[in-house]
Structure formats: C-alpha cells, structure tokens
Amino acid sequence: MMEIRTPKTHKAKRVLEKRAPKLVENGKKTLILHGTKTSATVSSVLMELYRLKKGGAIKYSRRNENIRPFESGGETSLEFFSLKTDCSIFVYGSHSKKRPDNLVLGRMYDHHVYDLIEVGIENFKSLLSFSYDKKIAPHEGSKPFICFTGEGFENVQELKQLKEVLTDLFRGEVVENLNLTGLDRAYICTAVSPTKVFLTHCAIKLKKSGTIVPRIELVEVGPSMDLVIRRNRLPNEGLRKEAMKLSKDKPKKKVKNVDQDDVLGKLGRVYIPEQEVGKIPLPDKSKGVKRERREGKVKKNKEEGSASKKLKESE
Amino acid sequence: MDTDMDQIYQTDVGNLLAFNPNHRFPSTPSSREELVKECVTEGTKLVQAIADTLFNFPSTESVDGPLVQLPPPTTKLPREKHLPRPKPPTKWEEFALKKEAKKDKIVSDETTDKFKRRHGYDRVNDDNDIPVIEAKASDEPGEDPFAKRLDDKKKRVGKQEKNRLQNLKTAAKAGALPSHVQLAATALPISGTKTQPQKIGKDALGDVAGLAATSTASGGKFDKKLPGEKPPKKQGKHHKYLPVVPRYGWVDEEKEQTNKVLGKLLSKHSHEILNVGKAINMYNDKKEKKKSGRSDKLKPKKDITKKKPYANKAN
Numbered sequence: 001m002m003e004i005r006t007p008k009t010h011k012a013k014r015v016l017e018k019r020a021p022k023l024v025e026n027g028k029k030t031l032i033l034h035g036t037k038t039s040a041t042v043s044s045v046l047m048e049l050y051r052l053k054k055g056g057a058i059k060y061s062r063r064n065e066n067i068r069p070f071e072s073g074g075e076t077s078l079e080f081f082s083l084k085t086d087c088s089i090f091v092y093g094s095h096s097k098k099r100p101d102n103l104v105l106g107r108m109y110d111h112h113v114y115d116l117i118e119v120g121i122e123n124f125k126s127l128l129s130f131s132y133d134k135k136i137a138p139h140e141g142s143k144p145f146i147c148f149t150g151e152g153f154e155n156v157q158e159l160k161q162l163k164e165v166l167t168d169l170f171r172g173e174v175v176e177n178l179n180l181t182g183l184d185r186a187y188i189c190t191a192v193s194p195t196k197v198f199l200t201h202c203a204i205k206l207k208k209s210g211t212i213v214p215r216i217e218l219v220e221v222g223p224s225m226d227l228v229i230r231r232n233r234l235p236n237e238g239l240r241k242e243a244m245k246l247s248k249d250k251p252k253k254k255v256k257n258v259d260q261d262d263v264l265g266k267l268g269r270v271y272i273p274e275q276e277v278g279k280i281p282l283p284d285k286s287k288g289v290k291r292e293r294r295e296g297k298v299k300k301n302k303e304e305g306s307a308s309k310k311l312k313e314s315e
Numbered sequence: 316m317d318t319d320m321d322q323i324y325q326t327d328v329g330n331l332l333a334f335n336p337n338h339r340f341p342s343t344p345s346s347r348e349e350l351v352k353e354c355v356t357e358g359t360k361l362v363q364a365i366a367d368t369l370f371n372f373p374s375t376e377s378v379d380g381p382l383v384q385l386p387p388p389t390t391k392l393p394r395e396k397h398l399p400r401p402k403p404p405t406k407w408e409e410f411a412l413k414k415e416a417k418k419d420k421i422v423s424d425e426t427t428d429k430f431k432r433r434h435g436y437d438r439v440n441d442d443n444d445i446p447v448i449e450a451k452a453s454d455e456p457g458e459d460p461f462a463k464r465l466d467d468k469k470k471r472v473g474k475q476e477k478n479r480l481q482n483l484k485t486a487a488k489a490g491a492l493p494s495h496v497q498l499a500a501t502a503l504p505i506s507g508t509k510t511q512p513q514k515i516g517k518d519a520l521g522d523v524a525g526l527a528a529t530s531t532a533s534g535g536k537f538d539k540k541l542p543g544e545k546p547p548k549k550q551g552k553h554h555k556y557l558p559v560v561p562r563y564g565w566v567d568e569e570k571e572q573t574n575k576v577l578g579k580l581l582s583k584h585s586h587e588i589l590n591v592g593k594a595i596n597m598y599n600d601k602k603e604k605k606k607s608g609r610s611d612k613l614k615p616k617k618d619i620t621k622k623k624p625y626a627n628k629a630n
Binding site for chain 2: 004020023026110111149151153174182183190198202213215216220235243
C-alpha cells in the first residue's frame with residue numbers, strides 16, 4: 001500500500017524543486033565538519049574557510065566520531081548530512097598523532113562520495129594575523145579569481161585532482177553577468193614541490209594604468225597555508241563519465257506573446273498600459289524655460305535674416 | 316591564451332581561473348618570505364592576464380557599475396546530481412498516442428450551444444446544474460438518480476487516483492519521480508487483508524510497557540528507560556499520610572484531624588451526622604458473631620465424629 005505525499009505549503013514545494021536534479025545546476029554548497037579530535041590550527045582553518053564561503057557553506061560545530069571518509073563504512077553519516085543540507089562538497093578536519101592537522105576535501109555525486117583528497121596543513125597563518133588597509137578588504141560572497149602556478153598541477157595526478165577540487169570549492173556560483181567593480185579577491189595556489197602546495201588568499205587593488213585595463217596589485221589578507229598531499233581517492237571511471245556528462249539540448253525557454261500565423265507569418269502581441277489622462281505631465285511654463293524659447297526665436301530670426309541677405313545677393 | 320614573456324597561460328574566463336603550467340622553482344627559496352613574495356608576484360601576473368580579457372569585453376552600464384557578460388566556463392567539473400531522466404509516458408499519454416485523442420480545455424456544451432471549459436468554474440456537465448433527470452423504463456422505483464450520479468463520480472475519482480498512483484510508481488521505477496512527490500509505504504506488503512493496521516496511541520503503548528515492566532522480578536523499578544520515556548505511574552492505592560512529627564511553627568495536622576472528628580461527634584447536631592440506628596445494628600451484629608464463634612473468614616468445618624488420637628488418654 002503506497003501513499004502519495006505532496007508538500008502542503010508552497011514554500012516546501014519550492015525548496016523541493018530547488019533541490020531536484022536540473023539541467024543547469026545551482027552552485028555547490030560546502031559542508032564543514034569536525035572530526036573526533038581537532039587541533040587549534042584545524043579549527044581555525046575550518047572557521048576561516050566558512051567565513052570565506054559565507055553564502056554557500058554550512059558549518060557543523062559538533063564532533064563527528066563515526067565519520068571516516070577513507071573507510072568503506074565510515075561515509076554513511078557524511079552522505080546523510082549531504083542529503084539533509086543539500087551540500088555537494090565537504091571539508092572534514094581532524095587531528096591525530098599519525099595525521100596531524102588533517103583536512104579531507106571531498107565531493108559528492110548524487111549524495112554519494114565521488115572523490116576524496118586528504119591534505120595536511122602546515123605553516124598556517126590566520127586571517128587575523130594579517131594587517132592591511134580595511135578599505136580593500138574583500139566583500140562577502142564576491143566571485144574570486146583563482147590562480148594556479150607550477151608544472152606539478154599538470155604532471156602529478158594528485159595535484160591535478162587537488163586543482164579540480166580547489167576550483168570547485170572556491171568557484172561559487174556560475175554567473176552570466178559580472179560587475180567589474182565587485183572583483184576584490186583572488187586565491188593563489190602554487191605548487192612548491194610535487195607534494196606541497198602553497199595556498200593564500202589576497203585582496204585585489206585596481207590601480208590606474210593608461211588603458212581601460214587597470215593595473216592589478218595583490219595584497220595578502222590571509223589565511224595562508226601549506227597543503228601537503230597525503231591520501232586521495234579518485235572517482236571510478238564509470239561514475240566520472242556519468243558525472244561529466246553534458247546535456248546537449250539547451251533548456252527550453254518559452255517565448256511569450258509571439259504567435260505563428262499561416263497567412264500573416266509571425267505575429268506579436270504588445271501590451272500598452274492604460275493611459276491615465278488625469279496624470280499626463282503638462283508642459284512646463286516656468287520662466288526659465290520661456291527664456292530659452294525667446295533665445296531660440298532670436299537665433300531663428302538671425303538665420304532668416306542672413307538667409308534673406310543671401311537671397312538678395314544671389315538676385 | 317595569452318603570450319607573456321614566453322609563458323602561455325591557460326585561462327578560463329568563465330570561472331575567473333588562470334593556470335601557468337610552465338613555472339618551476341629554480342632552487343628551493345631561502346626563506347619563507349621570499350617564497351611568499353614569488354608566489355604573489357606570479358599570481359599577480361595571472362590575475363592581470365584574466366583582467367586584460369575581462370576589461371576588454373563590451374560592458375553595459377548599470378546602477379552598481381559596469382556589467383560584463385561572462386562566457387560559459389571551459390573547465391569540466393563534475394555535476395552535483397544526475398541529469399534529469401525523461402518521464403515514462405502515463406497511461407493516458409500512451410492511449411492518446413495510439414488513438415490520436417486529445418483532451419481540450421474548452422469543450423462544446425450540449426445543452427447550451429456555447430463553449431465551456433472542461434474543468435473549473437462554469438464547466439461542462441456540472442452535476443449541480445442539472446435541474447431535471449427524466450426517468451427511463453429501466454429505472455428502479457426508489458432509486459435516486461442524483462445520488463447515483465454522485466456515486467458514479469466518486470467511483471471515477473477513486474479509479475483516477477489509483478491510475479495516478481500506478482503512473483507515479485512506473486515513473487519512480489524509471490527514476491523520474493517529480494521532485495515534489497514522495498511515495499511512502501503505509502503498510503507492510505505481506506499482510507493478506509486489506510484492512511489498515513490500527514495505529515497504537517501513546518497512552519496505550521505506555522500501558523502495555525508498564526504491564527511488561529511489572530512482570531519483571533523487581534517490578535520494573537530498575538529497568539533501563541529509553542530517552543524520553545516517562546517513569547511509571549504509581550500503581551495501586553494512593554494513600555496520603557500526614558506527617559508524624561509536626562513541623563516547627565506549623566499546625567499539628569493529625570491533632571487537627573482528630574479534633575475535627577470529635578467536634579463533629581460531640582456537637583449539638585451530632586445526631587444528624589451520626590446514624591445512631593446503623594451504629595447500634597453494627598454493634599449488635601459484632602457481638603452476636605463473637606458469641607457464636609463464627610467469623611467472616613472461611614474455616615474448614617470441624618467434623619465432630621472424628622476422634623482425636625490422644626483425647627481419651629487424659630481421662
């Protein structure tokens with residue numbers, strides 16, 4: 001015996017439709033979690049990451065002892081949280097003797113673990129330790145520049161995966177229109193060695209240059225850290241192919257107010273708002289305007305005068 | 316692609332992403348500050364490269380600043396959820412394809428030669444609009460044709476609901492259930508009868524749990540309680556005992572109680588309170604019972620004929 005259950009409120013229906021699989025997807029949300037034990041560095045890293053991604057991240061503050069991303073059974077809790085919060089990227093921080101200051105970055109496909117990469121944090125410098133002019137501080141939720149430097153990102157497989165995960169993490173929403181004055185932050189990732197990446201967050205200062213393109217100056221605002229690659233798990237080929245599939249057809253856009261007629265061809269409907277006769281602006285009869293008219297008249301007479309002179313000359 | 320000092324960057328303007336694959340550290344930098352400095356300078360070059368292309372796009376002026384249309388991102392990133400799957404055709408749609416049937420929203424009315432809508436306000440064949448139903452020869456006397464019409468409608472609605480459930484089940488099988496609908500199982504599929512299992516209420520459950528608890532050796536007193544389970548209600552008679560030793564400064568409640576009773580007995584109107592007749596009867600009854608040696612308790616009847624073994628020896 002099955003029962004059909006539909007949402008009773010419009011708000012609930014809109015939430016369900018927002019979370020449904022679509023052709024063009026929403027921006028990925030990030031879930032930030034603590035593990036069984038976290039050191040001070042790890043907790044501050046998680047807190048600052050949350051602040052950087054304020055609009056699209058959810059941070060859980062409790063310890064999660066039964067989450068072990070790299071073990072086969074330890075992912076169920078993660079998948080449940082991902083389902084409940086509709087988050088497709090997660091950042092899990094923990095600390096142990098074997099893996100100090102550990103951070104696991106992972107992605108989900110259909111709320112199941114897609115891929116994982118584990119990094120260790122070294123030389124962490126917090127947001128608060130950087131001093132800079134408050135005016136250039138980046139705004140919350142602005143779209144960042146992401147820069148990768150180093151041949152390691154192309155040659156080493158783990159770094160390639162890290163590049164992809166970091167792009168996904170920092171990208172935010174995919175937008176069509178961008179306001180050029182709102183560009184104020186950049187993430188710089190440099191491959192220092194085949195296993196180490198230096199990551200920092202900078203604010204952008206636009207300086208005047210001769211051309212339309214301003215000269216860019218970067219000021220470190222933090223946080224900055226060294227990421228040391230530890231373990232990783234790549235997605236299996238079939239899952240990867242399915243996840244990378246692009247739909248060929250564009251989303252259908254309903255064209256309104258256009259009809260096709262066999263005789264007349266393409267017909268359009270134009271809606272004109274009602275003309276409120278009582279509210280039509282009357283001509284401006286103020287003194288200042290009148291003077292312009294007078295001046296205009298004078299000009300006109302001058303021209304006529306010169307024109308008549310010309311006529312006389314020609315005659 | 317931007318050529319800048321023999322270095323070719325890979326840019327993805329849609330994501331504001333830039334990658335320099337040709338950089339490598341010539342030697343391990345001597346200090347951390349130098350490393351940071353070099354990374355930031357490399358990053359600046361990359362951001363400058365993206366900004367060059369960005370600021371050269373045609374921009375439209377808006378209230379907040381110049382708006383630029385970004386191209387779609389070129390880096391392939393995995394999707395968050397699967398692509399929406401096509402819905403399998405419903406039973407009606409299959410029928411419509413075969414028979415080329417259509418269900419128009421506006422249908423011609425039989426009684427008035429107008430076009431009325433099929434569903435909703437002022438619809439075709441509305442049950443409430445029929446003033447007269449002519450009796451046919453096949454009609455039984457005593458049968459209400461109006462009630463019959465309503466009955467028929469109820470059956471049609473029930474059938475439609477069943478069909479809708481079936482359609483949703485086939486859609487769920489194909490993985491294409493609409494986002495706002497959920498199918499929930501209300502009963503176990505094993506049961507043969509069609510009756511719904513009765514839902515046990517909270518109080519009934521509590522009673523049953525209490526019964527089960529009393530059947531344990533310690534009467535359910537030391538049973539582990541689930542979180543949220545309330546302690547059992549006191550079973551048996553509820554006595555309220557007065558304190559033996561009166562509290563300092565408080566009224567001696569026991570004394571008060573006995574005084575109250577005495578007062579009532581010895582008052583002027585005591586004959587109205589005390590039923591003298593009943594009291595006398597009770598006293599007399601007790602006296603008689605004591606005399607006869609009978610008691611309320613059941614005792615086995617003594618057989619006079621039975622001889623006691625050593626009864627005669629004393630004589």
